[in-house]
Amino acid sequence: MTVQFNLNGRRIALDVDPDRRAVDILREELGLTGTKEGCGAGECGACTILVDGVNRLSCLMLAAQLSGREITTIEGLSREGGTHPLPEAFVKHGAVQCGFCTPGMILGAAALLQENPAPTRDEIRRGISGNLCRCTGYQKIVDAVAEAARAIQEGEPSS
């Protein structure tokens, strides 16, 4: 079937099997390998994407469900050629080790900041509680999200 949706601000139409998983469409058909598959069962958050601005898991969504949606992957988070305060702050705070959780973590944080632009550290922890990181111990991730929140509020890049 032909599935039409907006991907990172671009309108696209794809001829795909409707029962393939969204994560496979993104990675294998569209080459957007920033979206990772960790557990494939909704428990790790590595495959997080934004669907109409809301963080969802692309391993538990079928291609047909992309139809008509506004999809943002990690590749589309920054404006054309620009940067975004979240990845900037992750770099600055060393909130990345192996990096596998990072795209999902950043998109989860982006959804959180959309809903709550000035979260407390506790609210940040709860906001990213669906994204597992096995390297960092989360402290630096929370630091980075807190700084990105401040930067977004001040309307400036974080570094």
Added chain:
Amino acid sequence: MRKVFLPRDMAELWSAMADEPAARVYAGGTDLLVAMRAGTVVAPALICLERLAELQGVREEGEEIWLGAATTHAALLSNPLVGRHLPLLVQALRTLGSPPIRNMGTIGGNICTASPAGDTLPPLYVLAAEVELQSPGGRRRLPLRDFIAGPGQTRLETGEILTGVRVRKPVDANCHRFEKIGQRQALACCIVSMAALLTVTPAGVVASIRLAWGSVGPTVMEAPAAEAALTGSFMTRENLHRAAVFVRQAVAPIDDIRASAAYRREVAGNLLLRLLPG
């Protein structure tokens, strides 16, 4: 390749169900798609309910609140009617899965999955929820406790879907408590949970109490003897300990990867102590 239907109204839904009688119906996909990938469910076709407006939202209807079956947990959490009238359900929803799971999973899905560990089920049992079922032939209502038949089993008939859940506003209750023990705070399948809805007099006497437990039996477990023991009693540690004995007799837990039956039985009783004021 399987067909995937995304009906936009009830007519499209019934036509898809007629075309593919063996299709599996889902909304959020957080249970069904996991089971399909694990190979425990085989679906020749899929029907996704996420775009059916008829199954969305929350309505106040007189003394009752109607919750659309395909309403996500996150949508329920941010709904003012749910916040005002169903604090017990709110507490349970906050512990369910994780933010992305709550953005996808729905209350109707949590009910139809009929897991003994389903986080919304103990609250809905004590709220005496009724499910609304619909097929091309008509509608029916069933008490939730009659709808759920066993672990993973419901009385949903072929060609029928769950459209909504109805609960009476618990206007007299002044204590709404959901407690959940898991292996961690987020993304935890519960080891034991307890929902409690009480009316306590200003003097501290339990005027009425409804209790239900998750993950300690094939379905949600209730303990009428514990409720009877507490009704008319003061909320003291001694009285709660005494009632906990009845709870441990009423539950029927099993050993699994998360906890032993003995631990679950002990904790199911102990959770009553969390009702102690202060």
